[in-house]
């Protein structure tokens with residue numbers, strides 16, 4: 045039984061307001077339906093989707109909070125979610141109504157200016173569910189509905205005004221290892237989701253459903269089956285359990301009507317267990333928004349051996365280079381390279397790739413195709429240990445990069461000075477069991493000597509010039525998704541010291557910081573109500589950040605305590 | 620009632636592969652016959668641990684034997700001689716010997732066994748072990764993964780999902796990682812060398828609900 049707790053019996057409130065403070069009546073926030081048009085051109089005051097806009101910039105044009113006054117930023121209100129583990133979802137805001145999600149598939153609707161709870165949805169999860177990644181990365185909005193992809197692999201439509209379930213669609217069987225953590229992507233009345241389970245021998249896909257009814261419209265596997273293009277890049281039956289999960293929201297180009305998704309690694313981790321290029325793993329794929337047809341792809345690296353999911357969707361930018369202006373896809377890879385690609389209606393062209401952290405696997409990159417050549421020493425086999433850099437968590441994991449059109453800089457939440465080692469072992473596939481070909485508890489994290497100095501970074505790259513502009517360094521590893529604003533700022537947490545910070549987007553100078561309850565791995569957003577600009581973010585450490593911290597502590601002989609428990613923080617300028 | 624459970628079940632069934640689950644299915648008639656003599660214990664054996672009524676989903680019941688769910692002996696009844704002393708752990712589902720119902724209807728019924736030297740077990744652990752064989756829920760109380768890893772050097776159980784570590788010698792105490800509590804313990808007893816259930820799980824199995 046799913047539970048909706050509506051906290052405000054409206055009739056009662058109306059009665060109270062007759063006799064007492066009339067302000068109390070404001071707790072009913074009228075809801076503005078989200079149209080396809082609004083998603084194409086979201087008002088600056090709102091944050092209607094995962095990265096704010098379809099181009100995945102993570103950019104708010106709001107400019108009330110600036111480099112000059114950000115030191116007056118102060119918490120307005122907070123909200124405890126009552127849940128542990130990784131709080132990674134962005135607070136979405138639609139004309140005064142905020143939606144956040146938490147691990148265990150709770151959705152909270154709040155008055156975005158006062159923090160008053162409007163409703164709460166809590167999914168009752170099956171008791172035999174297991175969660176490798178206990179997190180959720182947010183909802184999507186369309187019409188008067190809120191869409192949630194659940195950890196037991198259902199897609200739900202909730203009534204945005206009440207939190208009641210409008211429809212509940214089974215996407216896959218969770219007992220066979222499928223689960224979902226991403227925020228859905230809504231394009232022209234269709235709700236798109238992808239599936240997680242790359243460590244559990246799934247076969248990944250993206251699927252679209254009618255927003256109105258929940259009816260399936262199309263489904264495209266990320267591992268091509270017999271007769272499909274790319275199937276020849278898998279040997280024998282390996283495609284059936286080839287993984288290639290999708291766990292971060294895609295981008296969308298309305299001109300080309302293409303959605304762009306980053307894809308996960310192939311499974312198991314050990315490359316020799318699935319000879320071939322393993323399309324469309326570790327790639328960007330372009331899917332037609334209406335039909336799901338795979339129109340184009342670029343594989344960042346083939347036959348992955350390092351667990352380098354490339355699930356972050358590329359940012360869509362217009363790049364001006366001497367003698368060449370083009371529509372680009374930009375992706376800071378888990379593989380440690382910054383990829384610049386050109387997007388076209390029927391193909392994706394390689395432009396160039398530059399390492400942004402220490403990388404010792406690629407020996408060269410073909411200038412035409414972008415195909416890397418590997419150092420064979422860096423590839424683990426069955427019974428063969430191999431060390432490689434960056435670590436299995438990569439140069440940049442899922443925390444999204446951001447782009448600020450004022451500075452022309454791309455901002456990357458990076459991790460430097462970390463390597464890993466893997467050793468392969470024979471594994472047989474069993475439905476719903478880990479299927480990675482290595483002993484999970486023996487995945488090694490190897491800090492380099494420089495890691496004592498720093499690990500986490502925020503890097504700014506001048507995309508037109510193709511050069512790094514500056515780097516901010518943190519002693520801690522960095523799991524901070526980025527927000528950048530029209531006020532010339534970058535906001536990010538991500539470190540194990542629990543800070544949420546603001547930096548100058550031009551120079552990287554630290555301008556403000558606030559210690560929070562836990563580590564901040566949530567996606568920050570910004571919105572405006574009644575002329576006041578707010579910045580909102582969830583603080584709640586867990587999942588990979590916590591696991592990596594344990595391994596770092598082991599390596600350094602330290603003991604770092606990052607308390608868990610989610611809290612939403614909302615900031616504005618002190619009057 | 621205790622006596623009823625002490626009675627050897629099916630001790631006189633003879634099959635070419637005596638311990639195979641498949642061949643045991645053939646012996647259902649014999650089993651049903653012996654079940655008649657165990658009417659009292661059938662009632663008693665119902666543990667309060669689960670509200671389920673589907674016998675395939677019921678938590679292990681007193682008198683249940685076990686069938687290996689993976690490994691070289693997959694499909695066979697778990698006997699103490701199949702469990703190598705010193706580890707690694709083996710995994711199994713309970714089987715109601717009377718109805719031959721394999722309780723694999725819920726993954727929460729997956730149990731792990733480790734065979735250890737009796738002298739290495741703490742007193743309270745030894746008390747519920749069967750000749751050095753300890754039984755625990757195979758489901759990690761953190762977020763519900765199967766605890767399938769084994770650290771031979773320390774004889775610790777390791778959950779592969781987020782590396783929670785448990786000491787099977789001491790009631791599966793949490794040694795490290797995010798698990799909020801020990802693995803639920805399943806009291807065991809051996810009957811004719813077979814590992815059987817002697818009591819209910821010490822705690823609710825599965826992930827934390829909060």
Ligand code: FES
Nearest residue numbers: 759761762778781
């Ligand atoms: S599920 Fe076992 S450690 Fe997380």
